[in-house]
Amino acid sequence: MESLKDRAQELQDIMDEFAGAKKNASIFVKEAAEKGDIVIGSFCQYAPMEIINAGGMYNVLLCGFNYDPPIPLAETELPANLCPLIKSSYGNILGKTCPFAFYSDLIVGETTCDGKKKMYEMLSELKQMHVIHLPNIPDRERSLESWKEELIRFKEALEERFGVKITDEKLRESIHILNQERSQMAQLYELGKLDPPAATGLQMRSVLTAEYFMLDKKNKLEKTERMLRLMREQWEAGKGPYRPDQHPLRILVSGAGIDGVVDKTIGVIEELGAAIVCYEGCCGIMNMRRPIDESPEADPMTAIADKYLEVPCAVMSPNTRRFEQLRSTLAEWKVDGVISITVHACTPFDVESKTIGDICAEEGVPFLHVRTDYSPGDEGQLRTRIEAFLEMLEGGR
Amino acid sequence: MESLKDRAQELQDIMDEFAGAKKNASIFVKEAAEKGDIVIGSFCQYAPMEIINAGGMYNVLLCGFNYDPPIPLAETELPANLCPLIKSSYGNILGKTCPFAFYSDLIVGETTCDGKKKMYEMLSELKQMHVIHLPNIPDRERSLESWKEELIRFKEALEERFGVKITDEKLRESIHILNQERSQMAQLYELGKLDPPAATGLQMRSVLTAEYFMLDKKNKLEKTERMLRLMREQWEAGKGPYRPDQHPLRILVSGAGIDGVVDKTIGVIEELGAAIVCYEGCCGIMNMRRPIDESPEADPMTAIADKYLEVPCAVMSPNTRRFEQLRSTLAEWKVDGVISITVHACTPFDVESKTIGDICAEEGVPFLHVRTDYSPGDEGQLRTRIEAFLEMLEGGR
Structure with a gap:
């Protein structure tokens, strides 16, 4: 019979597959294109x-x-x-x-x-x-x-x-598959609700990114399903990413366009011992929770349009939906602090970050806004600011 | 009988009124608001x-x-x-x-x-x-x-x-008045076509700005009508802003949002002896030429919407209308050089400035792009770049 340890290895293998998704995708896409796809x-x-x-x-x-x-x-x-x-x-x-x-x-x-x-x-x-x-x-x-x-x-x-x-039929099939993907991502974020969390922020990020690179959707859905089950099982056995008696600081990361700055922001937050329990922004939890309407009476194109109008990107004006959801996320995920990460010259998210900060202040949740860029040079400064913020949170416990 | 000299003074008085329009408007608006307007x-x-x-x-x-x-x-x-x-x-x-x-x-x-x-x-x-x-x-x-x-x-x-x-009737009246204003601005730009021009770029700018501050439209239209007549008359008598034998470099200024940087850009161009013969951008000639449809069968709201969709602001994507009009402006105004002025972090005009430069290259018209800001400090650098550009144009004559 397969042991818990074997299944820990299986989980690791799945996570490795997600982490390698982008690299594998370039081969997949080349072959697909050559086949005429x-x-x-x-x-x-x-x-x-x-x-x-x-x-x-x-x-x-x-x-x-x-x-x-x-x-x-x-x-x-x-x-x-x-x-x-x-x-x-x-x-x-x-x-x-x-x-x-x-x-x-x-x-x-x-x-x-x-x-x-x-x-x-x-x-x-x-x-x-x-x-x-x-x-x-x-x-x-x-x-x-x-x-x-x-x-x-x-x-x-x-x-x-x-x-x-x-055809409408094909659209409905496609909606059904991608709704499953959304639902799985929402379940992954749910693992962040646990104390200590059953998934790290870096793991969440890795799965999120794989959405675009694991192009065999059937395999992706199966692997994610299995991953979610294994993560919960490991956590229940006290073998999650944190020790059962560990209670890391619970951070909500807010912002968009941050895939190019993961190491010096998200990576540093978790390296310093805090746990990113959820994400907020265009790729955040709120976009995953509500599926596209699959009811037989719904016109699929209308249902798709309706859902995509909900993407809480800061280009939307006013982005009221984002603000409402932020409040509920702070409460549901029992967030200790919010770190807003915006990239250089991203005007919509940069301006909106002020409102995010105002809402955090109203809800009594400490807030840090960092601006960064893809160019190297600000790693030290970012680390210092993140470290000071986490120390401040730690001191306030 | 009124002499040419008297009429030169009259022209100066009108120009002074335009230049003082903003200051007077603050009193006008205060009184209007107090009256309940x-x-x-x-x-x-x-x-x-x-x-x-x-x-x-x-x-x-x-x-x-x-x-x-x-x-x-x-x-x-x-x-x-x-x-x-x-x-x-x-x-x-x-x-x-x-x-x-x-x-x-x-x-x-x-x-x-x-x-x-x-x-x-x-x-x-x-x-x-x-x-x-x-x-x-x-x-x-x-x-x-x-x-x-x-x-x-x-x-x-x-x-x-x-x-x-x-009502539609009021809309039609209002369209008629503002079409006259557009037509007058187009006529003013026409004075820039003459060689030497019968109006300076700073004069054009002053009249353009007055559009928003001479709130008594009837007075504004009358004064502008008179101004246009006097400018042409002075020019015909050899008393325009340039001597008849002067042939200043003919510059087209391209860009938007530049009212806050007039002195260190437009002012310097003309101070150095070149003539701004026309403007290009959201306040430029192309927006003034075509009136809103006043024909009795046109629905006024549709006609207004149709016209405003033509404003060649760089937020439009793609801004094809602007590019087409740029080509014809270069030819009609016999432009020697184009200076694109963009303000800091104005992404739409900044990115689009590359296309403006490409079109100028295709048309064989030298092009300079300067970026500036409202903060002081770059006056010297701007002057040096403008001066070098004008010298280059002068050398190529």
Whole structure:
């Protein structure tokens, strides 16, 4: 019979597979493209994966998390004073250092922030692009209809370009699969609710990122299901990531576009002994909790549009949904402190960080806002600020 | 009989009135507010003046062109790495240093760039605000209907809040008046076509700014009419701003949000002997040339929406209209060189400046891009760069 220890090894193997997902995906995508499968490159949570998958196409996240060579290269054409994610995304395509972009038959973008919107115009000189017009106001009455029309326009563009038919039935199947993925991510965040948590923030991040790179969805869903079961089992046996008598500081990380700065922010927080129990922002818990409406009477395109209008990105104005959800997350996850991480020149999240701080103050939860960039040099300063914040929290226990 | 010299004095008096318009407007607005007239504060070309004026209300541009005290104050709440126009606008209201905001019954904003959009959310905590949802894509088929609905929503909000009725007839009257103003501005830019030009770039700027501060429109139209006539007459008599045998370098200034940096950019260009013959950007010639449709069969709200969707602001994606018009402006105004002025962290215009430069290169017109800010310190560096550019142009004659 398989022992608890064997299953700990099995869990580790799954986590290794998630961690290696991006590397494996570049081989997967190359082979898929060579077989004639269609690959759609995307940059953002707003890319409607359900529509892409319903067309039998693969959706892959394009490279945008590294500094050198893409950023210095991008700065020969884009302003230096621009979000590193945008510069890195552009530079990786300009310099042909993103295999996913190389094999993409089409890149989909959305008119989210100023920087992306304007960068996409330049990118359309380099690659085939379709830009979806995202409204600025997440108010159903004012924006749902035009947003739905833009998604239909995108669906029709895929159908026409690739000679496929994206039926309602296929959309429903695709919605069902991606709803399972959302539900699993919500369950993973639930493990952070436990005290001590049954998953670390770095583990959560790794699974979250794998969403875009484990392109065999069936395998991804099975592995995640198993992982969730094993994590809980290990925790119940006192073999979770923290000792049962450990009560690490419970941190909520807030922000977006931070995949390029994981080591010097998220990594440092956990290295210093605190536990990231949940994430808040466009990839955070609130986006995972509510599934897309699968009821038979729901029109799938309307249901997709409705859900994507809920993505709590700071480009939305006002982003009321984010603020409401922040309050409930602070309470449910029993958060000791919030660390807002924004990348250089990300105006929407940077400005909105003030409101996040105000809400934390109202709820009596200490708050730290750090700004960083992909370029090296600020690791020491970030560590010092994070350390001081955690010490302050520790002192207040 | 009135002599040419008397009329030169008359022209000077009118120009002085334009130059003093902002100062006089603060008294005008105070008195209007005390009489119970309704004052609407705005920030941008996208504020639909026709609708405001048709409601019998005054539209006034809010303060956002000075550095101290507003910017250091704004930076206590907003990121420092933000467009100075946005910080100054917010800081002037936060610190109550904008008389126009003080007397405004309502402030209207539009979801243009990220910075303004997010700043308006904070401003709505300080003042009554109405934010109009501007689409990102200036494509009539995709955006006109939802944009028109947003303008109708704004009209209805004014009607309800202030108990007025904005009829089609009033809208038509208001369109007619503001079309005259557009036509006059286009005529003023036409004076820049002459060689030597019959108006300086600083004079053009002064008249352009007065649009927002000479709130007695009848007086404004009469004075501008007279000014245009006098400028042409003086020029024909060899008494224009340049001697008849002078052929200054003909500069097109490109960009937006530059009212706060006039002295160290536009002022320096003309002080160094070059002539700004036209402007290009959201306040440039292309926006003035085409009037709003006044034909009896046109629905006024549709006609207004249609026109405002043409504002060639860089928040539009792609801003194709701007690029097309740039080419024709270069040819029509016989431009020797283009100077693109962008303010710090204005991502849309900064990124788009590359395309402006590319078009200039294609058309064989030398191009200079300068970035500046409201804060003092870069005057010397700007002057050196402008001087070098003008010398290069002079050498290439």
